[in-house]
Amino acid sequence: GENVEQHPSTLSVQEGDSAVIKCTYSDSASNYFPWYKQELGKRPQLIIDIRSNVGEKKDQRIAVTLNKTAKHFSLHITETQPEDSAVYFCAATLSGGSYIPTFGRGTSLIVHP
Amino acid sequence: GAVVSQHPSWVICKSGTSVKIECRSLDFQATTMFWYRQFPKQSLMLMATSNEGSKATYEQGVEKDKFLINHASLTLSTLTVTSAHPEDSSFYICSALASGGFYGTQYFGPGTRLTVL
Numbered sequence: 001g002e003n004v005e006q007h008p009s010t011l012s013v014q015e016g017d018s019a020v021i022k023c024t025y026s027d028s029a030s031n032y033f034p035w036y037k038q039e040l041g042k043r044p045q046l047i048i049d050i051r052s053n054v055g056e057k058k059d060q061r062i063a064v065t066l067n068k069t070a071k072h073f074s075l076h077i078t079e080t081q082p083e084d085s086a087v088y089f090c091a092a093t094l095s096g097g098s099y100i101p102t103f104g105r106g107t108s109l110i111v112h113p
Numbered sequence: 114g115a116v117v118s119q120h121p122s123w124v125i126c127k128s129g130t131s132v133k134i135e136c137r138s139l140d141f142q143a144t145t146m147f148w149y150r151q152f153p154k155q156s157l158m159l160m161a162t163s164n165e166g167s168k169a170t171y172e173q174g175v176e177k178d179k180f181l182i183n184h185a186s187l188t189l190s191t192l193t194v195t196s197a198h199p200e201d202s203s204f205y206i207c208s209a210l211a212s213g214g215f216y217g218t219q220y221f222g223p224g225t226r227l228t229v230l
Contacts, residue, residue, distance in 0.1 A: 034219070043117075043206060043221040044157070089156060099145065099210060101219060105156045 002027040004092050006104025014112050019080050021107045023090035024072040032095040033073045035064060038106075039086045047088075048075070080111045115141045115211045119222030126197055127230055134192045134225045136207030142187035143209035147219070148180070151204045163190045197229045 003026040013019050025033075031052035036044035050057045050064045050073065057064050061080075066073040073092075077084055087108050093101040116139040126132050136146055144165050149157040161171045161182050169182035181193040190209075194201055206224040 036221075041224075043223045045221070046218060049218070100159070100162065101147075103157045103159075108154075 002030060002092055002094075002100075002102040004090060004102045004104045006090050006107060008107060009105065010108045010110070012110045012112065013080055015080060015082060017080055019075075019077040019084070019109055019111075021075045021088055021090070021109070022072060023074070023092070023104050024070075025092040025102075026071065027092070027094070028068075028071060029094050030092040032093050033064070033066060034091050034093075034101075035075050036089045036091070037086045038089065044089060077109075080109075082111050082113050085109055085111045115139075115209070115218070115220045117207065117209050117220045117222040119207055119225055121225060122223060123226040123228075125228045125230065128198055129196055131193055131195045132197055132227060134194075134205055134207070134227075136190045136192070136209070136222050138188045138209040138211075138220070141209070141211050143190075143211065144187060145210040146184060146190040147208045147210070148182060148190075148192050149206045149208065151206060151224075153204075157206065160192075194227065197227070199229045202227055202229045 006023045034049035037047045038044040048062050048064050050066050061078045063076040087106045089106050090104040091101045118137045120135045146163040148160045160175045161169045163169045163182050163184040165184045171177045184190040204224050204226050207222040208219045211218050
């Protein structure tokens with residue numbers, strides 16, 4: 001089955017800096033890669049996703065890049081703000097068939113004011 | 114966007130009792146729902162995949178007789194923790210897969226915090 005590795009487990013940055021979280025996956029058939037943000041005690045919320053037919057997607061301060069050859073994808077947050085502090089999860093899945101998402105272990109992002 | 118509700122948001126029960134958790138997709142139909150368990154500061158652990166009108170598919174190591182899942186309609190799935198014990202205390206989160214197009218998007222419920230005394 002699919003295996004997703006996520007790094008780092010903890011990331012501490014100063015407000016205004018950029019943050020990068022990286023994930024690798026094992027199943028080359030995976031074609032959908034969402035990113036979720038989970039604040040303490042709350043539900044994970046989809047913040048951005050990328051399909052395997054594109055290499056990059058951007059939404060304001062958030063961007064995701066995908067390298068299918070190397071089987072890794074990354075989340076980039078620019079101009080970080082304290083409200084970006086949360087746990088971020090990446091996931092990989094094969095959509096359109098037996099959709100079973102595999103999640104990374106999560107990255108705790110702390111943005112210091 | 115799509116909304117998933119979960120009830121109750123928290124529950125405290127005595128050891129040996131059963132607890133039912135409901136997961137509803139409020140504004141869309143979900144043929145597939147997922148049940149996760151999350152321990153503090155850990156990732157989401159998939160327990161089972163629930164498909165409307167059929168038996169749930171459980172992940173390895175998850176006892177199907179202990180965690181009963183029923184997906185009776187396109188908007189409702191339930192998880193019943195039977196004969197709960199303190200080690201079952203956890204944060205249980207459901208999600209619903211919004212169909213439409215080739216790629217489905219997963220929407221999560223707010224979670225249920227179960228404490229077994």
